[in-house]
Amino acid sequence: MKKGIHPQYKDTKFICACGNEFTAQSTLDEVHIEICSKCHPFYSGKQGNKKMTGNVEKFNKKYGIKQEK
Numbered sequence: 386m387k388k389g390i391h392p393q394y395k396d397t398k399f400i401c402a403c404g405n406e407f408t409a410q411s412t413l414d415e416v417h418i419e420i421c422s423k424c425h426p427f428y429s430g431k432q433g434n435k436k437m438t439g440n441v442e443k444f445n446k447k448y449g450i451k452q453e454k
């Protein structure tokens with residue numbers, strides 16, 4: 386890699402809407418996210434379907450239910 390043209394990566398704190406926090410390499414200091422591997426239905430395994438294509442509305446609905454917690 387050439388020096389000077391790449392942004393410096395550092396430990397970034399990711400804070401999810403569900404309260405989960407984790408760190409990852411990024412150029413930012415802190416990132417607020419709305420969904421993470423802990424609360425995403427796909428990763429939590431609660432949905433259990435393989436349909437990951439499109440349909441934002443469906444996704445938001447699922448997430449809305451999750452938010453009530």
Ligand SMILES: [Zn+2]
Pocket residue numbers: 401402403404405419420421422423424425
């Ligand atoms: Zn989360």
